[in-house]
Amino acid sequence: MKTRYYDTEDLIAALATPWGESALAIIRTSGLNCIETIAACFLGQERLIKAESGTLHHDYFIDPETQEHLDEIVAAVYRAPSGYTGQESLEIFCHGSLPGIQRILETLHAAGFRDARPGEFTMRAFLNGKFDLTSAEAVQEIVxxxxxxxxxxxxxxxxxxxxxxxxxxxxxxxxxxxxxxxxxxxxxxxxxxxxxxxxxxxxxxxxxxxxxxxxYSTGKLFSEGARVVLAGRTNSGKSSLFNLFLKEDRSIVSEIHGTTRDYIESWVTIRGIPVKLFDTAGYRESMDSIEEEGIRRSAKVAESADLILYLIDGSLGFTEENKNDLKQLSGEVEIILVWNKADIAAKKQPADSIAVSAVNGTGFSVLEENICTKLMGSGASVFRDSEIxxxxxxxxxxxxxxxxxxxxxxxxxxxxxxxxxxxxxxxxxxxxxxxxxxxxxxxxxxxxxxxxxxxxx
Ligand SMILES: Nc1nc2c(ncn2[C@@H]2O[C@H](COP(=O)(O)OP(=O)(O)OP(=O)(O)O)[C@@H](O)[C@H]2O)c(=O)[nH]1
Ligand SMILES: [Mg+2]
The missing domain is CATH 1.20.120.430 (tRNA modification GTPase MnmE domain 2)
Structure with a gap:
């Protein structure tokens, strides 16, 4: 459904914190005569009506019909033109109890408030000249x-x-x-x-x-992140490297071929870039149909990646199988060749690969640098020159x-x-x-x- 923002002065309310059990929750309200309207729901009604802008008030939120105490709260009062929206508004800091929040919101509805639409507080702030549109957009970008x-x-x-x-x-x-x-x-x-x-x-x-x-491309990369997939033959060390990126023992590592049978994903930050990293099932002529399905799914993940880290087992060297895999992979997606197990590598390293040891961390920071450069592409030079x-x-x-x-x-x-x-x-x-x-x-x-x-x- 299309969102429309017709009225800019009617009374709106919304929970500004996540819907869930928490120590505190914040309910935000705004609109014409917001404070006077809400005051009926406060035990200290008179005090709130006279409250100055930028002041905090400890009080009880009540049901005006029954006078029942719904929660003990603190309210922040803003009078136009101060405050976030630039119009009269009030923020209620209540306990993060789901039934409690619900009762306060229901009482606000009964008092004449409606649910705020996405971004409606910021839109009012923009329309009231609190900031320009680029700053308004930045609010959601920060969140x-x-x-x-x-x-x-x-x-x-x-x-x-x-x-x-x-x-x-x-x-x-x-x-x-x-x-x-x-x-x-x-x-x-x-x-x-x-x-x-x-x-x-x-x-x-x-x-x-x-x-x-x-x-734009670099800015988007920093805000939305990239998908990076660890791929390679079984036992090449993908899960070991995945754990090194995550700094935790997340994926099972073993010397048995075919340990990872499905793909696993996790967010990591590489030099400031948010990266969704995937550990995948290693390629091999599979032993059973489940593993085959895992490999098929992993290959699909690799196809839609922004970057593939293709691991070569340095102790085995660059094999015919590696060559065939790379032929299959080479398409739209960028690939970095990772010469893993550099600590025990016996064979000659391919010239265009990065030597790494997922066990002792050798070469890891060079790999991070390369990932960063590859993801930024031509944006890398722009990034160095630009603060904005x-x-x-x-x-x-x-x-x-x-x-x-x-x-x-x-x-x-x-x-x-x-x-x-x-x-x-x-x-x-x-x-x-x-x-x-x-x-x-x-x-x-x-x-x-x-x-x-x-x-x-
Ligand atoms: N010496 C050395 N051993 C490594 C290195 N990286 C991984 N290994 C070992 O190689 C074996 C396989 O590692 P994994 O990380 O499970 O390999 P994988 O690519 O995830 O394997 P599959 O899940 O079967 O596809 C384990 O015994 C690891 O300890 C490394 O850089 N150096
Ligand atoms: Mg694995």
């Missing part, structure tokens, strides 16, 4: 960040670093556009000299925009549109076309950037941005 790096990058966007970068570019474009408009507004004979368009400046701005757009990254497709598409329009603008000048052909291109770039920061919005844009949020955010 869903899977690594410290992703969280830090999103925090930078929340503090407005992306907004400032884009806003600066936009202002420079507005200056250029107004130069053109002056020229267009007055007949040529009224202005002594016709202006020289600052092509280099436009190209520089285009380059800045393109560089920001280029951070984007991880939203919406932002990437708008940056691409702005860069494209500026390229068109430059082309019109090079082709000696009249200025009234150049102006709309620059104007479109400005619009794209305005849409990015949320200066230009529509219900559809807001739906797209906020429907991916958690309820209570």
């Amino acid at each position: 869903s960040a899977k690594s410290k790096k992703a969280q830090a990058l999103a925090l930078g966007r929340l503090s407005g670093n992306l907004f400032h970068e884009i806003d600066t570019i936009k202002h420079e474009l507005v200056t250029i556009l107004s130069m053109i408009e002056v020229q267009l507004d007055y007949a040529e004979d009224e202005i002594e000299e016709s202006i020289e368009l600052p092509i280099t400046a436009i190209l520089d701005l285009r380059e800045k925009i393109a560089q920001l757009a280029a951070t 990254m984007i991880d939203s497709l919406r932002q990437k598409e708008l940056l691409d549109r702005a860069a494209e329009s500026l390229s068109e603008a430059v082309k019109t000048v090079e082709d000696k076309m009249p200025l009234d052909v150049t102006a709309p291109e620059i104007s479109d770039a400005i619009d794209a950037l305005g849409e990015l920061t949320g200066e230009i919005t529509s219900a559809d844009i807001l739906d797209r941005v906020f429907s991916g949020f958690c309820v209570g955010k």
